[in-house]
Amino acid sequence: MKTLQSKIDFLETEERWECLWEERGTYRYDWDDDSRPRYSIDTPPPYPSGDFHMGNVLNWTYFDIRARYKRMRGYNVHFPQGWDCHGLPTEVAVEKAYKIRRSDLPPDEFRKLCEEWIEQYIAKMKTAVVRLGVSIDWSLEYRTMEPSYMRKVQLSFLQLYEKGFIYKGEHPINYCPRCETAIADAEVERLSRTGKLYSVSFGVPGGELIIATTRPEYIPACVAIGVHPEDERYRRLIGKKATTPLFKKKIPIIAKDDVDTGFGTGAMMICTYGDKVDVVDVARFKLPVIKLIDAKGNMTEAAGKYMGLSVTEAREAMVDDLRAAGLLRDEKPLEQEVGTCWRCDTPIEVVSQLQWFMRTTALTDKVVEKAKEITWYPDWMRYRLIDWATSLDWDWVLSRQRVFATPVPAWYCKRCGEIHLAEPDELPVDPKVTKPRGRCARCGSSDFEPDRDVMDTWFDSSLTCAIHAGWPDRPDWRKLFPASIHPSGQDIIRTWAYYLMVRHLALFDETAYDSALTNGMVLGSDGRAMHKSLGNFVASPEVFDKYGSDAPRQWAAAGGSTGTDIPFRWEDVEYGRRFMVKLWNACRFASMRLEDYDPSAGAEPEPIDKWILSKLERTVRDATKAMEGCDFMNASEAARNFTWHVFCDHYLEAVKHRLYGEGSTKRAAQRTIHYAMKRQLQLLAPIIPHLTEEIYSTLYAEGPKDSIHTSRWPDADEALIDPEAERSGDLIIAVIGDVRREKNRLGIPLNRPVAKLIINVDSEEKLSDLMLGERDIAETTKAEEIELVRGAGGVEVEGHPGVGFTIETAA
Numbered sequence: 001m002k003t004l005q006s007k008i009d010f011l012e013t014e015e016r017w018e019c020l021w022e023e024r025g026t027y028r029y030d031w032d033d034d035s036r037p038r039y040s041i042d043t044p045p046p047y048p049s050g051d052f053h054m055g056n057v058l059n060w061t062y063f064d065i066r067a068r069y070k071r072m073r074g075y076n077v078h079f080p081q082g083w084d085c086h087g088l089p090t091e092v093a094v095e096k097a098y099k100i101r102r103s104d105l106p107p108d109e110f111r112k113l114c115e116e117w118i119e120q121y122i123a124k125m126k127t128a129v130v131r132l133g134v135s136i137d138w139s140l141e142y143r144t145m146e147p148s149y150m151r152k153v154q155l156s157f158l159q160l161y162e163k164g165f166i167y168k169g170e171h172p173i174n175y176c177p178r179c180e181t182a183i184a185d186a187e188v189e190r191l192s193r194t195g196k197l198y199s200v201s202f203g204v205p206g207g208e209l210i211i212a213t214t215r216p217e218y219i220p221a222c223v224a225i226g227v228h229p230e231d232e233r234y235r236r237l238i239g240k241k242a243t244t245p246l247f248k249k250k251i252p253i254i255a256k257d258d259v260d261t262g263f264g265t266g267a268m269m270i271c272t273y274g275d276k277v278d279v280v281d282v283a284r285f286k287l288p289v290i291k292l293i294d295a296k297g298n299m300t301e302a303a304g305k306y307m308g309l310s311v312t313e314a315r316e317a318m319v320d321d322l323r324a325a326g327l328l329r330d331e332k333p334l335e336q337e338v339g340t341c342w343r344c345d346t347p348i349e350v351v352s353q354l355q356w357f358m359r360t361t362a363l364t365d366k367v368v369e370k371a372k373e374i375t376w377y378p379d380w381m382r383y384r385l386i387d388w389a390t391s392l393d394w395d396w397v398l399s400r401q402r403v404f405a406t407p408v409p410a411w412y413c414k415r416c417g418e419i420h421l422a423e424p425d426e427l428p429v430d431p432k433v434t435k436p437r438g439r440c441a442r443c444g445s446s447d448f449e450p451d452r453d454v455m456d457t458w459f460d461s462s463l464t465c466a467i468h469a470g471w472p473d474r475p476d477w478r479k480l481f482p483a484s485i486h487p488s489g490q491d492i493i494r495t496w497a498y499y500l501m502v503r504h505l506a507l508f509d510e511t512a513y514d515s516a517l518t519n520g521m522v523l524g525s526d527g528r529a530m531h532k533s534l535g536n537f538v539a540s541p542e543v544f545d546k547y548g549s550d551a552p553r554q555w556a557a558a559g560g561s562t563g564t565d566i567p568f569r570w571e572d573v574e575y576g577r578r579f580m581v582k583l584w585n586a587c588r589f590a591s592m593r594l595e596d597y598d599p600s601a602g603a604e605p606e607p608i609d610k611w612i613l614s615k616l617e618r619t620v621r622d623a624t625k626a627m628e629g630c631d632f633m634n635a636s637e638a639a640r641n642f643t644w645h646v647f648c649d650h651y652l653e654a655v656k657h658r659l660y661g662e663g664s665t666k667r668a669a670q671r672t673i674h675y676a677m678k679r680q681l682q683l684l685a686p687i688i689p690h691l692t693e694e695i696y697s698t699l700y701a702e703g704p705k706d707s708i709h710t711s712r713w714p715d716a717d718e719a720l721i722d723p724e725a726e727r728s729g730d731l732i733i734a735v736i737g738d739v740r741r742e743k744n745r746l747g748i749p750l751n752r753p754v755a756k757l758i759i760n761v762d763s764e765e766k767l768s769d770l771m772l773g774e775r776d777i778a779e780t781t782k783a784e785e786i787e788l789v790r791g792a793g794g795v796e797v798e799g800h801p802g803v804g805f806t807i808e809t810a811a
């Protein structure tokens with residue numbers, strides 16, 4: 001066996017291997033290999049923000065461990081990496097950076113700025129993914145803004161339209177006035193803030209009715225007043241008309257059994273639309289819809305003299321006017337929850353608009369069914385998806401009024417208004433740039449108006465399971481579909497996991513993925529969610545520059561159980577580094593003692609060899625079970641604890657004397673170490689990929705193509721699991737450890753011989769157990785003579801009642 005060099009620079013080693021793996025194609029997926037089972041990882045294409053924070057480290061480490069483990073189990077692993085380029089964040093960033101609004105430039109020029117902008121972030125993020133040692137097959141890299149990708153997204157749009165899952169219609173939607181676009185339920189965040197509750201006077205027959213509202217600017221769009229049918233205060237008014245303040249419009253007062261009589265005055269405005277409840281009420285009571293807010297978030301002519309004002313301006317102006325007219329009876333602060341745009345935090349408005357929708361609510365039952373069928377790591381995460389799917393009452397609004405996204409492949413006939421969709425072979429197409437082929441199917445006109453909308457970014461990214469597999473171009477794409485595993489953060493189950501599921505169900509009537517692996521959030525050391533503004537934020541370069549990635553990967557794997565939130569702790573990373581030093585030193589020592597190892601020379605294992613082999617196989621069994629269940633914490637703890645606290649601390653110490661000796665007993669120790677070290681490296685390889693490869697390549701590899709990461713994961717050899725060998729070995733090891741500790745306490749150097757070691761035992765069994773290790777005990781404690789005695793006495797051995805010892809220094 002070759003020996004390891006004396007010094008190692010972890011950072012240099014990691015970088016070297018990252019280059020070598022790519023050069024050698026270690027992680028290439030083989031499209032043509034049918035001999036191995038396939039395993040496809042639906043790597044979520046991240047939005048490249050430029051940051052790769054510790055949350056990303058956790059995320060990527062999880063699915064990389066899974067990929068590496070499956071590869072070692074003999075799978076042909078498909079592990080791609082894409083970048084989700086489109087969408088608001090990039091547009092907002094470009095607008096800020098160039099101090100422009102997107103409408104200042106022609107769409108294609110603005111798009112170009114976005115494309116350039118995102119590339120710099122992709123480069124940064126890719127560097128971080130490589131630096132983390134993720135075993136991506138980079139020949140599969142893609143960007144969702146590429147024409148070939150957009151073609152597939154548009155094709156799926158046409159197919160879903162064909163199947164009746166996509167329609168255009170006027171429905172209430174969430175709208176961000178700042179971003180000037182529709183947004184989906186999943187993009188609405190709930191934000192708590194202090195607003196104001198205004199008490200406003202409405203006219204009613206014989207007096208007034210006070211209504212408390214947080215949105216007085218909606219008075220011009222107030223279409224009814226709701227009161228509880230059993231509310232004695234207002235019963236007499238049901239069926240009568242009220243007069244709105246300032247606008248003097250007559251509106252009906254209706255009985256509404258879900259009015260909260262305890263809120264405000266117990267009477268409420270129904271407006272189009274103050275919120276989602278209004279949407280339900282308008283449909284339920286067949287009320288008219290007044291469009292109060294335009295596409296720029298300003299008041300329409302329905303607001304009369306307030307037309308053109310923003311929502312906030314209109315509120316202030318109306319409150320002033322109400323006050324002046326004596327119609328404002330009270331105003332007080334109110335803690336409220338408002339829906340805000342996920343990207344810019346602007347409060348969203350609910351407006352009725354003509355948009356493209358996907359009929360997702362029709363698929364809720366199927367989503368629930370699939371969520372129950374597939375495997376979840378951890379299991380309870382399935383309810384996140386089920387609860388979200390069943391909470392949705394609106395279809396998915398697909399169209400966005402933005403630029404940097406996949407265009408809707410449609411035109412409209414200028415003469416009759418008929419929708420004209422692109423043909424599949426015209427794709428990808430931007431209808432704003434290209435004229436359609438052919439004529440209007442209804443009236444024969446060839447005069448068309450382009451659809452100016454683009455699609456929700458989630459419509460790009462929720463097709464990855466099929467696209468990764470090679471749909472629609474590879475005839476054999478179903479070999480990789482459904483994806484074997486979909487990994488994601490628990491915070492994006494409602495978006496990523498959900499949209500993937502509905503989309504693939506609608507297109508292929510099949511689950512998108514067979515299993516889902518979920519990671520929790522990373523908390524700062526103060527226990528709060530890591531955030532730049534809280535000062536508890538740690539960026540990955542800071543960690544990588546100091547520790548490389550093998551150490552933080554250990555933090556990610558062992559920091560907490562899968563799916564739970566885990567705090568980032570520098571101590572855990574430091575512990576990981578110390579483990580690596582220990583592993584390196586142990587392997588280096590062993591490699592030097594194994595220089596003359598001859599595998600063909602026979603040797604019978606000694607009792608202490610049987611002991612470590614049994615413990616090892618038990619560890620292999622435990623680690624394998626944990627890995628199978630994506631329980632990375634227990635998989636890494638089992639492997640690290642064995643290596644550090646059993647193999648290094650005890651076994652290597654106990655067999656040192658044999659390694660420095662000669663003959664069969666030396667060969668047995670060498671053979672045991674040779675076997676055990678390789679298996680330990682393999683158990684650690686998915687978690688600590690660089691260092692294990694470095695050691696393996698020197699000590700075990702047969703040729704440069706032989707990588708630990710393509711070696712076979714060990715199967716536990718049950719024949720080696722030997723409870724009796726473990727029982728006797730545990731006792732021998734405990735005695736050795738305690739005698740050495742006692743020598744230390746007595747101030748006797750460990751390597752100074754002692755005249756005699758008397759060991760007292762209380763049973764025949766323990767006596768024979770100890771006899772098996774008499775020589776190991778004598779050699780490691782430097783006892784010139786050992787006397788085994790039946791009966792009590794001496795310093796008690798920890799964890800082994802009935803066993804004691806006495807050290808005699810002089811003869």
Ligand SMILES: [Zn+2]
Nearest residue numbers: 176179341344
């Ligand atoms: Zn916004």
Ligand SMILES: [Zn+2]
Nearest residue numbers: 413416440443
């Ligand atoms: Zn027409």
